[in-house]
Amino acid sequence: MRVLIAEDDAGIRDLLHDLIHRQGHHVTLARDGEEAWRLFAEHGADVIISDWLMPRVEGPELCRMVRDSDAPYAYFILLTALADQQHHLTGRKSGADDYLAKPFDMEDLGARMVTADRVIALHRRRAALLRLARHVATAIEPSALFTILLEEAIQLNHMEAGFVSQIADQNESVIAQQLVGVGExxxxxxxxxxxxxxxxxxxxxxxxxxxxxxxxxxxxxxxxLGTVALGTRDPRRSFGREEAENLETMATLCAAALAALQRARLEGVLLAARTAQHELNNRLGVVLGYAEMLAEYPDLPASMTEVVNEIVNGAKDLAETVDQLRRVTRIRETPRPSLTGTTLDLHESVA
Structure with missing residues (x-):
């Protein structure tokens, strides 16, 4: 994780740097709250560990500024020697996630970093699903939809490659693929x-x-409807239940969107077919009507009678085909359930 440390005491600042860096995190140092805010605004952070009492901008004020920003969620830990309950409550009200009293030990700090990692992962998942849902709501093409799915899934799970396949007419094809920093x-x-x-x-x-x-x-x-696959070059990478659930949730959302797109296209085709059927039926009625009138004309030459009869028979055959088209394209409407339900007569029930 990216950890921003705001501490005006050089000794404590260096100690925090060494402890956090030893845990494998990337650390950025700030000498006061004002510098910390500038660094956060420019580069962001996953976790902020801030002293309470600092020059210019104190810890609680820095926390409020972070919470009021549009940046992705940062886990905020207030660090102070003011260990009374009132200061604890004030820190929480400012938006802090955790509170670490001085003097602290490495195990306390390590436990809070584990909690921070879990909370940040949940916020990242929520943000990724929200962005994906917004794209789903406006998607009109499957390829664009699944390109966004891959981008969000690769970023959320820290992967380097992925693809989405779609199954249509018993044939499977890749409709989106991404490789991030992977050579040929x-x-x-x-x-x-x-x-x-x-x-x-x-x-x-x-x-x-x-x-x-x-x-x-x-x-x-x-x-x-298809599959979603992600991969990385890191041979040490393993996957737990959380990663599987994250990817499955995102895939389920997009599968529902894909089904909706397919249904919308089918309904569009059916609507066009019904419109064509209606127009054909009208024109056939006119043709058949005039042809039958000509067939009954008493002075019609024999050669023309044969032609008119062919027109009548052909129009009738075509009318049957149009009627079959009408039956095929008919969409049955499902009755909407009643919002009021069934009225119950209590007097009758008691009797």
Whole structure:
């Protein structure tokens, strides 16, 4: 995680840097609240550890500024020797997530960093789902929808590659693919591994993992619409339940959107067919009416009578075809459920 430390005491600032850096996090240092705010506004941070009493901008004020900004959520830890309950409450009201009293030890700080990592992961997931939902609401093409899905999934899960496949007419094809910083020499093997785990997810219809790859099936109302697969070059990478649930949630949202797009297109085709059927039916009525009038004309030459009869028979055959089209394109309307429900007569029930 990216950790921003705001502390005016050089000794404590350096100690925090060493402790946090030893845990594997990227650390940025600020000598007071004003500098911390400038660094946060320019570069952002996942976690902010701030002293309470500092020159110019104190810890609680810095926290309020962070909370009022449009930046992604940052886990805020207030660090102070003021350990009374009133200061604790004031810090919480300013928007702080946690409170660490001086003097502190490495285990206390480590426990808070674990909590911060979990909270930040939840906020990232929420933000990714919200962005994806906004795109789903306005999507008109599956390829654009699944490109956004890949971008969000790769970023959320810290992956380097991914693809989305779609199954249509029993044929599967890749409709979106992304490689982030992966060279040609590594791309082939990574894509092959992702295809293998995607096939497993499609067969099992549940999340599947294999080595440094993870995949889920695109399912909607029990129908398999495709797969989503992610991969990384890091051989040490493993996947837990949380990563699988994140990807499955995003895939389910997009599968529902894909089904809605397909239904909208089908309804558009049906509407066009019904319109064409209506127009054809009107024109056929005119043609058939005049043809039957000509067939009954007493002085019609024999050669013309044969032609008119062919026109009448052809128009009738075409009318039957149009009627079949009408039956095929008819959409049955499901009655809407009553909002008022059934009226219950209590007197009758008691009797």
């Amino acid at each position: 020499a590594e791309a082939g093997g990574l894509l092959s591994a992702m295809r293998e785990v995607a096939a497993s997810a499609a067969t099992q219809r549940r999340p599947a993992t294999q080595g440094n790859c993870i995949a889920v099936a695109l399912l909607h109302e029990g129908q398999l």
